Amino acid sequence: MTRVVVMRGRVAVGTIHQLKITLREVHPPVWRRVHVPSEVSLAELHEVIQVAMGWQQHHLHLFGKGDYEYGDNARDETKVTLAGLIPQAGDWLGYRYDFGDCWDHDIEVEKVHRAATKTTYPRCSAGGRACPPEDSGGPEGYVEHLRALRHRKGWKYQVAKSIFGTTRWDPAKWDRAEVNAGLAALAKLWAKQAAAKEKKAKAAAAVVAKASTDLAVPENTRPENGRLRDGETIIVSEGHSPRSDRPETHPETVPLEIEFQDPFRDDGGMSAPTVPAKKTADVLAGTAEATPGISIGSVSAPSEAINAIRIGYARVSTRAQDHLSQMEALAGAHCREVVEETVSTRKDRPKLTATIERMKAGDTLVIYKPDRVARSVKELLIFLEDELAPRGVNLEILSGICAGLHRPNGQTIADKMLFLVAAMAAEMERDLISERTLDGLAAAAAHGRKGGRPPALDDDTLAIARARLARGESVTVIAKHLKVGRSTLYRALEGEDRSPSA
DSSP, X not given: OOOOOOEETTEETTEEEEEEEEETTOSSOEEEEEEEETXXXXXHHHHHHHHHXXXXXXXXXXXXXXTEEEETTSBOGGGOBHHHHSOSTTXXXXXXXXXXXXXXXXXXXXXXXXXXXXXXXXXXXXXXXXXOOTTSOHHHHHHHHHHHHHHTOSHHHHHHHHHHSSSOOOTTOOOHHHHHHHHXXXXXXXXXXXXXXXXXHHHHHHHHHHXXXXXXXXXXXXXXXXOOOTTOEEEEETTOOTTSSSOOXXXXXXEEEEEOOOTTOOGGGOOOOOOOHHHHHHHHHTSSOOOTTOOTTTTOOOTTOOOOOEEEEEEEXXXXXXXXXXXXXXXXXXXXXXXXXXXXXXXXXXXXXXXXXXXXXXXXXXXXXXXXTOSSHHHXXXXXXXXXXXXXXXXXXXXXXXXXXXXXXXXXXXXXHHHHHHHHHHHHHHHHHHHHHHHHHHHHHHTTXXXXXXXXXXXXXXXXXXXXXXXXXXXXXXXXXXXXXXHHHHHHXXXXXXXXXX
16 A cells, blocks of 8 residues: 655645744743644744743734744734744744743754644643743843742832732743643634635635536637637537537527636726627628638637736835735736736846736736836836837836826827826925935934934843853854844944943
């Protein structure tokens, strides 16, 4: 008997990730060993961490892997899985909970193993010490509150008692059975959500299947390349049933026409003529001339008929940015496909060029804003006149003062003037924003403040780094735990030494 293992990336579907989750900067360490299905998303892993560690999901969170971040105010964590991001033993992932207290966790893949029979996942197999309470001030604040509880006097003791909710807090106590009960409830919730999603998908598939059956075109009437252009007319006999493999033949059969329409077509660019049934019958009988551009026997498209499609284009300049905002806008624009590209407008854009070259007359290129394809009014006009107009391709802009559908070959003089004025206003707005930004930076510098990108390390993180440096730890080890480069940490420490308060 042959055993088939389906692979997703480098990890087989149905495998389990054994993860060790350790809370940083707390000694003795607070940690958990959990077993999670390899195909779970980072959003689901966040729920596992919250239950396993003992957090209450009161604050924002973030996953970090190299230069990429996922979670709140970052990339979509629902589309990234463990199998895709950390597929093998030795891989690691950073996790921060509560951007105020900054509870940082190290997530390490200890091994990837097969799922055990009659075992519910996720589950926790080992761990150590209790999770700190919410809003206890981060690692350093937590240590201070524990010290205050032991001394049992002063205002610090009263604050610690209100945070911990008891005077008998035991930092070494944790209950694995309680954690696994929470994880079992989470597994049931996942199963319920998956069943509801599957039910919804089946209902949607049934609707699509019914619509496809109702609109089915007989196989023997399809063109050789399998694709019909919008407005294209095909001929079938009256006695033919779409569900039959062969048309019924009859000497008095009256030819009928079926006009195919693409659901993704651009209605504004459609002006395909139709051929009346009587005219079609006359052509077949040889008593009338065929309409130019229409071949009844070979089923070709009318010369004016256009199967107009809409293609979206999303561009960012660097890999540090993402296409999320553009993709969300283009998602509602009914595009057949969306082309993503990461390149500056100062350089060649091969994907944009390839997209325009395969577009046909009447198609529409959809963009979020004009600056996705041009840096100035001059470049935008050149793009319209030299790239789109010769091909008869329309341009639709979704946002900004230039928003709307622009047909370079079909605009009146008034329309072109309005578009030009709008484009000039958009460029002026961009220049004003740049000017205000520069003025703000100059004003901040005059008052002793430094503008630009926020520092990679905040004051609290720097304080932790200095404390560990004072204990004799090397900069390399500290930088590794803080997930920053050594040069970044060196610059931050040297900048603090040069500041007036240092």
